[in-house]
Amino acid sequence: MKNREGISPLTAIIYTESRISLDSLHNPKNHSFLVEEIRKKVATLERKKWSIQISWVKIHAGTRDNEVADRLAKQAARSGGTEYEFARIPKSTIYQEAREESRQKWQREWATIQKAAATRQYFPTIQDRLRTKMKLTPKITAVLTGHGMTKAYLHRFHLSEDAKCRCGNEYQFMDHILFHCEELNAQRELLKQQMGTWPASKEDLITKHKKEFYEYIESIEYDKLNV
Numbered sequence: 001m002k003n004r005e006g007i008s009p010l011t012a013i014i015y016t017e018s019r020i021s022l023d024s025l026h027n028p029k030n031h032s033f034l035v036e037e038i039r040k041k042v043a044t045l046e047r048k049k050w051s052i053q054i055s056w057v058k059i060h061a062g063t064r065d066n067e068v069a070d071r072l073a074k075q076a077a078r079s080g081g082t083e084y085e086f087a088r089i090p091k092s093t094i095y096q097e098a099r100e101e102s103r104q105k106w107q108r109e110w111a112t113i114q115k116a117a118a119t120r121q122y123f124p125t126i127q128d129r130l131r132t133k134m135k136l137t138p139k140i141t142a143v144l145t146g147h148g149m150t151k152a153y154l155h156r157f158h159l160s161e162d163a164k165c166r167c168g169n170e171y172q173f174m175d176h177i178l179f180h181c182e183e184l185n186a187q188r189e190l191l192k193q194q195m196g197t198w199p200a201s202k203e204d205l206i207t208k209h210k211k212e213f214y215e216y217i218e219s220i221e222y223d224k225l226n227v
């Protein structure tokens with residue numbers, strides 16, 4: 001049964017601005033919990049003769065809520081509006097939106113996850129990380145993440161009896177090794193000379209002085225430091 005506009009009275013059109021959610025629903029290989037829950041709900045409603053359509057709608061940042069509601073209402077009132085809306089969006093736009101959405105999500109996670117604290121000091125934003133081409137070695141990864149290699153880290157996981165550095169008083173955190181440990185004075189002096197400026201922020205070390213900083217990192221001999 002259809003009404004005057006050609007839409008069955010038991011039709012629900014759900015608009016989402018998340019292209020990724022929509023793709024997930026359409027992807028038969030995606031069985032994540034929420035996607036499955038949505039599919040189950042749709043199937044239940046369809047058994048009760050409901051027609052459920054889920055469509056993507058482009059919403060610009062800063063669009064006022066009432067404008068969105070207005071546009072959605074107009075779209076919902078239009079017969080076959082969902083298919084039409086799909087057809088009008090060029091594929092490239094969809095990919096671009098999906099990329100942007102995923103980049104923003106990554107950025108939000110990056111900014112909030114406590115674990116990334118060490119890495120964020122080198123790369124405050126995802127763009128910074130993406131702009132920096134890098135070859136990741138175990139030593140570089142340890143510096144950028146603050147995980148592994150140091151005695152403070154090993155001690156945390158009961159792999160070392162204590163967290164003290166060989167040089168004496170300080171706990172051997174990564175910053176101690178890189179910037180303070182006397183055992184590395186010679187290598188650090190070389191780095192300072194090569195850079196011609198000191199101190200430098202971690203951001204600058206990983207961008208403006210990447211080559212020299214990497215050589216310095218690779219020159220650290222943890223097995224000797226961790227004695």
Ligand SMILES: [Zn+2]
Pocket residue numbers: 165166167168170172176177180181182183
């Ligand atoms: Zn030390």
